[in-house]
Amino acid sequence: MSQRPAIYKSLSTRYFTQPPQGGESNAETRLSQLAGYLTPTALFYIRNHTATPEIDLQTWTLQLEGDGLKRSVTLDLAALQALPQVSVIRAIECAGNARAFFAHDFGEPAEGAQWRSGAIGVAEWSGVRLREVLEQAGVRAEAISVLPEGLDEGRFARPLPLDKALADDTLIALAMNGEPLPLDHGAPARLVVSGWLGAASIKWLGRISVATHEQNTYWNTRDYTLAGPDYPAEGEADGIPITMMPVMSMPELDWPAELSPGRQVIRGRAFSGEGRVNRVEYRLDDGEWQPARLETPNLPAAWVRWSVSTELAPGEHKLRVRAIDEAGNVQPDQVPWNDHGCLYNAVIAWPLHVGDR
Structure with missing residues (x-):
């Protein structure tokens, strides 16, 4: 070798x-x-x-x-x-x-x-x-x-x-x-x-x-x-x-995301260790949590694809997404520090830059 x-x-x-x-x-x-x-x-x-x-x-x-x-x-x-x-x-x-x-x-x-x-x-x-x-x-x-x-x-x-x-x-x-x-x-x-x-x-x-x-x-x-x-x-x-991985979700976007104004479909993935995700919710800026659409398949120990359709005005926005798995585990708003930087699964405020056109 x-x-x-x-x-x-x-x-x-x-x-x-x-x-x-x-x-x-x-x-x-x-x-x-x-x-x-x-x-x-x-x-x-x-x-x-x-x-x-x-x-x-x-x-x-x-x-x-x-x-x-x-x-x-x-x-x-x-x-x-x-x-x-x-x-x-x-x-x-x-x-x-x-x-x-x-x-x-x-x-x-x-x-x-x-x-x-x-x-x-x-x-x-x-x-x-x-x-x-x-x-x-x-x-x-x-x-x-x-x-x-x-x-x-x-x-x-x-x-x-x-x-x-x-x-x-x-x-x-x-x-x-x-x-x-x-x-x-x-x-x-x-x-x-x-x-x-x-x-x-x-x-x-x-x-x-x-x-x-x-x-x-x-x-x-x-x-x-x-x-x-x-x-x-x-x-x-x-x-x-560490053994099993926690519930987590993220959008299929670069950081920060560059998007056009108007009606946009944003997609992402959610997963939870050995189980499957039951629900995904999203929040734009200071709005209320709303349900995202789950696609198929939704396999255990893999992931589920999700999508949202939302209206975006020109300017700077924050998209937050959270997943809830079949055992009732909810993606948290924050996680405590750990020295090795593992298992970060807090809800992330994803920056969206929406251009004028």
Whole structure:
């Protein structure tokens, strides 16, 4: 396995890019360029903690090991492809999505890439259930923890509880939107962990350890946690390890948006972790909250498209949108500070500049 320089895409109609740090690749989807329900692979956001590795498909293997398994097993790509194949439509969202708004709310930026709203995408992922793969090694009754590890330079790894690892929609994905996984999205194999933070969906999968004890790493104890004055430390972690993503909505607009006066249709997306969104409401300037129209499909652990039709006068306006999910969770007006800048899902006052014509 060799390393190649990370590919950084320039500011364009496809991406906003984040400054590279230590070999990272960070490219944010411009939601204003999305048309259909799925995010095209070429537009899907990129979050890689180190340079994207090059992996030889002919020699790549997946190692299954640990005291939670009855035996150690090594599988190659052909062995995975020979198992029953399934497809799911699911979102993957960075836990730091919308992190830039911490600086807006608190006057200082939280640590990490300063995403606005485009560190999320929904794709059709195809491959094999993680459960089917682990069964090749036999899961012991005493097993409680599953630790997948990537083949990137930093060996990114983050644990899953056994029940989440064995869920029907936790996959080892080999394809994305009907095509083999691209390198920047984890080829040849990556996890897809429905409804959880993107860091759980390990890319460039090379090893899975199943244990009868807790397995922790830096990435669930010192990062991708809710840490700060409002969050107590849990166990080895500096705060509360993040799992499921919260309810959130955003318009398919650039920041700030440039619009024409008159009747306009504004579209957007809303989502909520493992569930689905029941309602989206919008508010223009100081007006009352009004219902947005929900489109179809509305899939769990993915998103729903919404639209509003509103009259816009020339000048500066603010659009606010909030989502309510099937469990009754409402997108909040504000969120408390956390040191890692994760899980920002407050209602955002989106600036609209409406020209004279």
